[in-house]
Amino acid sequence: MSFSPLLMRLIDTLRCMPGVGRKSAQRIAFHLLERDRVGADELSGALAEAVKGIGHCKRCRMLTEHDTCNICAASGRDEKLLCAVESPADVMAVEDATGYRGMYFVLMGHLSPLDGIGPSELGMSLLEKRLQDGVVNELIIATNPTVEGDATAHFLADLAGKHNVQASRIAHGIPLGGELEFVDGGTLSHAFFGRRVVD
Amino acid sequence: MSFSPLLMRLIDTLRCMPGVGRKSAQRIAFHLLERDRVGADELSGALAEAVKGIGHCKRCRMLTEHDTCNICAASGRDEKLLCAVESPADVMAVEDATGYRGMYFVLMGHLSPLDGIGPSELGMSLLEKRLQDGVVNELIIATNPTVEGDATAHFLADLAGKHNVQASRIAHGIPLGGELEFVDGGTLSHAFFGRRVVD
Structure with a gap:
């Protein structure tokens, strides 16, 4: 029966x-079907239009229905700073939480050879072109502190080095409001070795 | 930023x-958008067609794109037995697990006044008609053993009584393979008071 x-x-x-x-x-x-047919209809329409309309920003690979996303199209942002993130949601998180006014590059994932995701799937050639043309002088690596994110960060740092661009990585350590006692060992060790001189 | x-x-x-x-x-x-645009497109189509095509079986309220569902349309089933369940998935579960060859009535929910779901939302008038016409002689109540399911079961039993139809409720107790020690108190108490004479 089915x-x-x-x-x-x-x-x-x-x-x-x-x-x-x-x-x-x-x-x-x-x-x-039982409680929200209007929602289902709207979802169907939104899906169809999104699949048809949404592509990648040709500069930073952000998801957008325009040629360039609204951050790349905005005037007055610092073209010398480029921040590489894994997903569009990370762009929003950085925009909302920090005063960063540079540019972004959205990898749309992380290196994961087992899933068939290599440098070309992450648009590394597009990123390389941006590092080559001499405008960018710092690549801020903001991939997640996971095994794959770390591998991706190493790859990005190498790429930046090849083109004489300064690479930096956002700091990992104890989150604000966290307590040493309850933080995992990996994070604590990271925080310890990443200690900074108090001036 | 958004x-x-x-x-x-x-x-x-x-x-x-x-x-x-x-x-x-x-x-x-x-x-x-990033990994499965084909799937998204198919989902959009399936949603649109489902919303347009799928309605309720006019006899049992099962979700179907036909006038009557394939259980109501099947010949050779016992019209004297009617089993009331909360959802289409429950019909499948009863069909697959038991040898039951009677008819079903799908409530598409349970009584839940706070969510605005009363007897009319559950198609009780349609059920009442079926109990009235004298074909059904047992209403098997298979609502879930939750607070709302129990309330619905009481309502159904009253309805059956009003039309001189025998009402029965599926048994609740220790699941097969379960251990008394680890079963919750409510279930154990139910099983205890629902004990049957061994013959």
């Missing part, structure tokens, strides 16, 4: 989303 | 799904 063909198809296609298995897909399908 | 309008719209509409908040919606949007 659901009707259209319902089966909806449940199957819902599973293309990360973290959605068979049970969640069923729950989502029933919810949408 | 994402481009199309991307914002996609992230907002993804939140119509249950259990998807702002962060998950972002993650899903980036994944679909």
Whole structure:
């Protein structure tokens, strides 16, 4: 016994989303059909338009429906600073939390050979062109402090060195409000060896 | 600073799904746009067709794109037995696990006055008609053993009594393979008072 063909198809296609298995897909399908058909219709339209319209900014690879994203298109930002991040959400996080007014480069992932994600999938040739043309004088590496993020950071630092661009990496250590006692050993060790002279 | 309008719209509409908040919606949007545009396109099509095509079986309220679902349309099932369940997934679970060959009635939820779900939202008038016409002689109540499911079960039992139809409820107790020591008190108490004579 199984659901009707259209319902089966909806449940199957819902599973293309990360973290959605068979049970969640069923729950989502029933919810949408039973309680929110307007939302489902809007989602269908938004998905179709996003797939058709959204591409990458030709300068920084940010997701946008325009040729260049609004940060690259903005005037008055410091072209000498380039910050490499893993995802569009990281751009927003840096913009919101810091006063950084330089440019970004969005890798859209991290090096992960097992998933088939190498330098070309991360747009490294585009990044290399930007490092080559002599405008950028510091590459701020803001990849995540994970194994893959660290590997990506090393790769980026090498790339910057090759083109005589100063590479820097954002600091890792005890988060504000954190307590030494409860922080994991890796972070504490990082914080310890990354200590700075108090002046 | 925010994402481009199309991307914002996609992230907002993804939140119509249950259990998807702002962060998950972002993650899903980036994944679909970056790694699975084919899947996103298929999902958009499946959603549109499902919303347009899928309605309720006119006999049992099961989700289907036809007038009657394939269980109601099947010949050779026992019309005298009617099993009330909360969701289409429950129909599948009963079909797969038991040898039950009667009919179903899908409530598509449970009584939940705070969410505005009363008897009419659960199609009780349609159920009442089926109990009235004299074909059904047992209503098997298979709502979930939750507070709302119990309230719904009481309501259904009253409805059956009003039309002189025998109501029964599926048994609740220790699951097979479970151990008394680790089962919760409510279930154990239920199992204890629901004990049956061994013959």
